Amino acid sequence: MQYRRLGRTGLQLSALSFGAWVTFGRQVGRSEARELLALAWDRGINFFDNAETYNHGDAERLMGDVLADLRFPRDSYCVSSKVYFGAAEKPRPTQRGLSRKHVIEACNQALERLRVGHLDLYFCHRPDPETPIEETVAAMDTLIRQGKVLYWGTSEWPATAIHEAHRIAQAMHMYAPVVEQPQYNLLHRERVEHEYAPLYASYGMGTTIWSPLASGLLSGKYSQGIPDGSRLTQPGYEWLRDLVLGEGGERVEKIKHLPAIAAEVGATPAQLAIAWCLANPNVSTVLLGASRKEQLEQNLGVLELLPRFDLALKERIEHALA
Ligand code: NDP
Structure with missing residues (x-):
């Protein structure tokens, strides 16, 4: 495994990390979750990502149970949660958003579900237009001073809001966000490559990027239709189908040359897509998702491809997508 500093912090995260969205508490039960987390940790993954909203708290409960069961030393891994959407199916106004009340209560609930004493991240x-940024920065600062959170960050905030959070934190002598969690993959790159560009140099922010395979699309699995049991067949995720496949399947069409390029370098399309993300020096860690052990096993194989992932290969991929 490769380790990278989370931006300018001293925290060393594995370049590949593992997240629970959609899968934990829905596609994946206790024994599969145990296998996935054990494999990840054995192979050097040291960051597990979660959120209050993932399967309404069940993803955190499952991860917490399995982490306790596996007894990894607490100082050998990092675990995260995210606040905003709420854990309840129909959250009441105080059960969602970034008010001081919800940020603090959601943290306490995540600690209980994950069965840990602190969240590393x-x-x-998301940004909350109904809460002043000052209030959220102060709530995060409180949690850090209480030792319940070690580092805080944002996910899909506009760069302007992140600048504002830094300005406030500096003026009030409070802890500032050190990490952003954006979507980043071959088909979704504007924010990470352009909008956030000034944040890396100005504030030393790191990134934990999500959906490196565009929900599995970049593995090539949807080229022959939608396989049973895959993410796009999950009840409640119908909204994701059009986003992932594109209108009339245009995104499936766009990536049709990737499998041939991958085969030429002895890799799978998924490995090629993940290697492309890792090649960006502003990516601190690539969050993998997997509903099966074989997928995680395959995706971890990207580490063997990395030494061969040079500029010429990158250009071939760009050309194939153009
Ligand atoms: P990916 O884009 O990598 O999608 C993962 C899914 O793709 C798997 O669950 C599986 O779905 C399929 N898959 C993975 N590997 C393979 C393979 N080798 N061959 C075929 N299919 C494969 O990542 P995610 O979208 O899951 O994002 C990763 C993590 O990022 C999440 O778990 C979460 O922690 C975080 N995240 C954060 C968000 C945010 O707003 N901050 C939003 C979304 C995710 P299946 O088998 O079901 O088809």
């Missing part, structure tokens, strides 16, 4: 899952 705690993210604001």
